[in-house]
Amino acid sequence: MNDGLHDSNGTSLSLDLAIDAVLNEVMDVRAMERAKERAKALLETSTVQPISQKLQWTAVAGAWCALAGALWCCLYLPRAPSGLNVTFLTNPPGARIVVAPIDPATGDPIKGKRVEAAGVTPVTIRLPGADYLVVAVTDDGDFHEVFRRVPVSLSTPPTAQWPHLTWASVDGKCVLPVITIPIEGRRQKGVVSDDADGHIDVTENHGVPFQMDMAKVTKGRFAKVMGVDISGSSSEDDPQTDVTFDEAVAYAEVKGKRLPTSAEIDLVFSNGGAIVPAEDYDSPFASSLANEAEFTSSFPRRPQLRFLASGSLSKDGSWKPRPMRHESARVHLSAQEKVNGDKYIIAVESFVALRESKRDRLVVPRMMTRHYRIPRGDRSPFVGFRCVRSLRPQLETSNRQGVNR
Amino acid sequence: MAGNSSDSGRAAGGNVTAAPNGDWGAFVEAYSDRVFKVAYRILGSSHDAEDVVQEVFVEVFGSRRDEQVLNWGAVLVQKAVHRAIDQLRKRRRQVFVPVIEDHRITEEDPALLVAARELRDWLRHQLCELPTLQATVFAMSSFDGLSREEIATALRITPDGVSSALYKARKALQDQLAVAQRATK
Numbered sequence: 001m002n003d004g005l006h007d008s009n010g011t012s013l014s015l016d017l018a019i020d021a022v023l024n025e026v027m028d029v030r031a032m033e034r035a036k037e038r039a040k041a042l043l044e045t046s047t048v049q050p051i052s053q054k055l056q057w058t059a060v061a062g063a064w065c066a067l068a069g070a071l072w073c074c075l076y077l078p079r080a081p082s083g084l085n086v087t088f089l090t091n092p093p094g095a096r097i098v099v100a101p102i103d104p105a106t107g108d109p110i111k112g113k114r115v116e117a118a119g120v121t122p123v124t125i126r127l128p129g130a131d132y133l134v135v136a137v138t139d140d141g142d143f144h145e146v147f148r149r150v151p152v153s154l155s156t157p158p159t160a161q162w163p164h165l166t167w168a169s170v171d172g173k174c175v176l177p178v179i180t181i182p183i184e185g186r187r188q189k190g191v192v193s194d195d196a197d198g199h200i201d202v203t204e205n206h207g208v209p210f211q212m213d214m215a216k217v218t219k220g221r222f223a224k225v226m227g228v229d230i231s232g233s234s235s236e237d238d239p240q241t242d243v244t245f246d247e248a249v250a251y252a253e254v255k256g257k258r259l260p261t262s263a264e265i266d267l268v269f270s271n272g273g274a275i276v277p278a279e280d281y282d283s284p285f286a287s288s289l290a291n292e293a294e295f296t297s298s299f300p301r302r303p304q305l306r307f308l309a310s311g312s313l314s315k316d317g318s319w320k321p322r323p324m325r326h327e328s329a330r331v332h333l334s335a336q337e338k339v340n341g342d343k344y345i346i347a348v349e350s351f352v353a354l355r356e357s358k359r360d361r362l363v364v365p366r367m368m369t370r371h372y373r374i375p376r377g378d379r380s381p382f383v384g385f386r387c388v389r390s391l392r393p394q395l396e397t398s399n400r401q402g403v404n405r
Numbered sequence: 406m407a408g409n410s411s412d413s414g415r416a417a418g419g420n421v422t423a424a425p426n427g428d429w430g431a432f433v434e435a436y437s438d439r440v441f442k443v444a445y446r447i448l449g450s451s452h453d454a455e456d457v458v459q460e461v462f463v464e465v466f467g468s469r470r471d472e473q474v475l476n477w478g479a480v481l482v483q484k485a486v487h488r489a490i491d492q493l494r495k496r497r498r499q500v501f502v503p504v505i506e507d508h509r510i511t512e513e514d515p516a517l518l519v520a521a522r523e524l525r526d527w528l529r530h531q532l533c534e535l536p537t538l539q540a541t542v543f544a545m546s547s548f549d550g551l552s553r554e555e556i557a558t559a560l561r562i563t564p565d566g567v568s569s570a571l572y573k574a575r576k577a578l579q580d581q582l583a584v585a586q587r588a589t590k
Contacts, residue, residue: 015578019547021524022446031451035458036437042459043429043466 083128086150087170088136089178090121095136095143096397097123102131102147108261109133114395124173129153131164135395136179143393144181146253150174162250182256201391202264209391212260216240216384217251225254239384245376248385257387264388433462436478439549440485446548447489449529457488479551479559486544487537494533531581539574542567 088097097117100109109132117123121136129152137143147164154174158166163177202210222228222240226247243251252258437458444457461484474480532540541560545551546567553571557564 015575015582018524018528018578018582021521022528022548025446025449025521025525027442027445028451031455032438032441035441035455036433038455039433039437039459039462040430043433043462 083126084150084154084174085124085172086127087124087173087175088117088121088134089175090136090138091178091180092138093122094120095138095179095181096120097125097134097136098393098395098397099125099127099132099134099148100395101128102133109394111395116398133394134176134179135393135397136181137393137397138181140183142181142183143390144179144253144256145258145390145394146179147249148176150176160246162246163253164249165246180254180256208394210260210264210388211391212264212388213257213386216386217248222251225251241384242379243385244379252385252387255387257389259385260388429462429466432477436481437462439478440481443482443544443549444485444489447486447529447532447544448492449525453492454489457485457492460488461485475558476555479545479555482545482549482551483541483556483559486541486548490532490537490540490544493529527582527585528578531578534581535574535577538562539570539577542570543574543578546571 090097097120098114099117100111100114102108103110115125115127117125127150129150131147131149133145134148135143135145149158149165149167151158151167151174154169154172160166166177168175202212216239219240222243248259440461441454441458445451445454448454448457461481464484465481532544535543538560542556545556545559546553551559553564553567556567560567
């Protein structure tokens with residue numbers, strides 16, 4: 001076994017090998033160049049000159065004065081009504097719309113600021129510029145949860161053509177892309193969903209019950225929906241990697257689903273929930289997760305945790321190893337978790353750690369998760385995604401029409 | 406152990422005697438790769454290393470220019486090491502573990518890659534546990550290959566103080582390594 005501290009012959013490794021492991025780590029040359037350019041640009045464009053201590057105090061005092069002035073202006077100067085008239089369209093029309101702005105710091109919808117449209121689609125609401133979670137609900141109870149961006153000004157061009165990032169200016173109104181609401185009956189017949197791998201229902205221990213796909217989106221399914229050519233690819237059944245966050249969001253919307261939140265991933269993949277108990281690992285779902293196992297973390301603080309290849313645990317307790325699919329995605333994008341606005345997206349890596357019990361020599365698999373930070377817009381051969389669908393809307397609509405909260 | 410003495414900025418920065426007045430572009434060009442590398446080796450994250458590079462140069466830019474600096478390379482590395490270790494310690498207190506960037510396609514044996522990654526994780530973790538002076542001296546020596554005298558000048562301590570701190574740091578790390586090895590046997 002190669003556990004990092006012993007080589008294959010069992011010889012002890014020295015501190016110098018650990019240092020070598022750090023020194024020999026391959027760095028991202030592009031990041032190095034980017035750092036250089038950023039530093040140069042910052043220094044070249046900086047108006048801040050080296051100043052004496054006295055001047056620094058003057059600058060601080062000036063900044064406080066400016067802040068106080070700005071605060072006074074905010075409180076006492078009359079303000080023009082902010083925001084744009086935003087038109088929502090759905091297919092089929094006649095749906096109720098409720099929206100909540102996304103908190104740029106956490107990525108979660110701010111439910112306290114939810115706004116429900118007065119009437120049914122097509123309908124117009126006045127909204128300030130922001131990213132929104134939009135819930136469209138038909139009278140039959142079918143619904144869809146999508147993301148939409150409302151610009152600060154209509155003169156601002158969209159940054160991308162994905163439905164959640166684009167808009168059109170029509171007669172002074174901001175018209176957002178049509179929300180296609182999946183019909184539950186069609187979903188059940190497999191017309192909308194072709195995800196034959198099934199899903200897991202989570203109805204307990206969570207605010208809004210949801211269904212999470214058992215498997216990550218495959219290359220074949222992604223190509224079919226997004227119109228990507230995958231000829232020459234290794235296998236249509238491999239997880240779709242090298243995908244950006246926004247492409248994943250767009251795919252999920254087309255499928256009538258959304259990306260999972262980090263909390264949902266944690267609930268399903270960790271042993272903290274009722275789904276995958278650490279000591280009871282013989283459910284089909286858990287075995288499916290085990291097949292995606294790769295390696296442990298927290299070495300060597302928890303020396304019982306060891307590196308392992310993929311495998312599954314059968315009901316009789318035997319471990320069935322299988323070749324590690326190193327190309328497979330282990331990281332799941334989380335739709336609603338963003339850090340620093342658009343700069344970073346939080347992704348979650350799930351993996352199985354083996355814990356060896358000294359008492360009865362049992363090897364107990366344990367699902368763990370680890371949070372990653374990746375720049376928005378980046379692709380990676382190690383990042384894939386799966387979809388979820390809420391079993392009831394995250395934002396509740398009023399039964400009465402014409403209510404504005 | 407690789408000393409990596411050919412890092413960019415080392416030759417250019419050896420004997421600068423005055424603060425960099427004027428040509429900041431050339432100054433950044435000469436040293437940024439070296440600052441990035443040492444920050445990356447401590448943090449294991451390109452994005453965090455980028456931030457460290459930016460912060461270090463902004464700090465130098467805003468500092469007093471009448472200060473005589475004998476070895477800009479060592480000073481910048483020392484500032485980068487301090488900031489990187491601070492970030493590493495803050496990261497440990499956060500709920501989210503930041504990214505471990507291993508997104509490269511490679512033909513190498515995955516088991517060896519994992520072993521190397523665990524060693525790196527272990528060393529970075531242990532670096533946080535060391536007293537600041539020991540961690541700084543260890544990182545400047547091991548991750549940038551600075552000499553005892555260069556480190557002493559940058560930290561304004563005696564060369565014997567550097568030797569002592571480096572010895573204690575290595576001893577503590579070796580002891581921890583021995584404990585970990587016993588635990589995994």
